[in-house]
Amino acid sequence: MNTVERAEAAEHALSQELDRLVIMKSTIYTSGERDPRVAVPRPPSEGKRFLMGHDPRLPRMPEKPTLFDFFKYRFGPANHMLQSARLAQKNGVDEKIVLACLLHDIGIAGFIRGDHGYWAAQLVEPYVDEEVSWAIRYHQALRFFPDESVGYRYPELYTKLFGADYTPEPYIHEAYRFARAHKWYMTSRLVTVNDLYAFEPGVEVELEEFTDVVGRHFKQPKEGLGLDASPSSHMWRTIMWPTRYL
Numbered sequence: 001m002n003t004v005e006r007a008e009a010a011e012h013a014l015s016q017e018l019d020r021l022v023i024m025k026s027t028i029y030t031s032g033e034r035d036p037r038v039a040v041p042r043p044p045s046e047g048k049r050f051l052m053g054h055d056p057r058l059p060r061m062p063e064k065p066t067l068f069d070f071f072k073y074r075f076g077p078a079n080h081m082l083q084s085a086r087l088a089q090k091n092g093v094d095e096k097i098v099l100a101c102l103l104h105d106i107g108i109a110g111f112i113r114g115d116h117g118y119w120a121a122q123l124v125e126p127y128v129d130e131e132v133s134w135a136i137r138y139h140q141a142l143r144f145f146p147d148e149s150v151g152y153r154y155p156e157l158y159t160k161l162f163g164a165d166y167t168p169e170p171y172i173h174e175a176y177r178f179a180r181a182h183k184w185y186m187t188s189r190l191v192t193v194n195d196l197y198a199f200e201p202g203v204e205v206e207l208e209e210f211t212d213v214v215g216r217h218f219k220q221p222k223e224g225l226g227l228d229a230s231p232s233s234h235m236w237r238t239i240m241w242p243t244r245y246l
């Protein structure tokens, strides 16, 4: 088979696989576009099965997925996090902070936007030092508050995105006050410091640049991320198989 024939065969196999399956969307995908108080209509199945595993439209994950596999197959372009981590490294911060920078926005990259710092922290919590997940969790709040002592200003981008009159919810103010007084404040603050200047178009950073840092500070489960029994493995599984019926 030549390349075109191979591509056609693959496409045919995919459409056949899809033909045999019914995919039903979770409430969170459609809430807003539709009223979440109304039941999600179940698509007609006509004798077909509902999807309960791998979604054939997505790249298949390896049997024992690693953190890097999630970056490669499930997260959108991770350049922002990679640039952040490289900048942190260049600034000579502790490796734990480099790791926190590398992971700080995986909530957005692969899961859910709202409260992304909290989601990312929870995802990685079982696999990293407590200080790393703490820093990721509180970058969510600290991003909104300047700290002149380290040259961190309120991001201009936020004024553009949310308007000059935007003020975060009270729970974010509360989280800021708590984090400000915490012994790990500066760890989280350094995530925001390296975050702010990390949007450089055209600068490509390879994931492999951080193989050693991840190897030293991320406890990769031997069963594969999501297939272990940690308090967050279900979240990794949802990222791996986002459209399962149950």
Ligand SMILES: [Fe+2]
Pocket (backbone or CB within 6 Å): 104, 105, 116, 117, 139, 140
């Ligand atoms: Fe963020």
Ligand SMILES: [Fe+2]
Pocket (backbone or CB within 6 Å): 080, 104, 105, 195
């Ligand atoms: Fe970020």
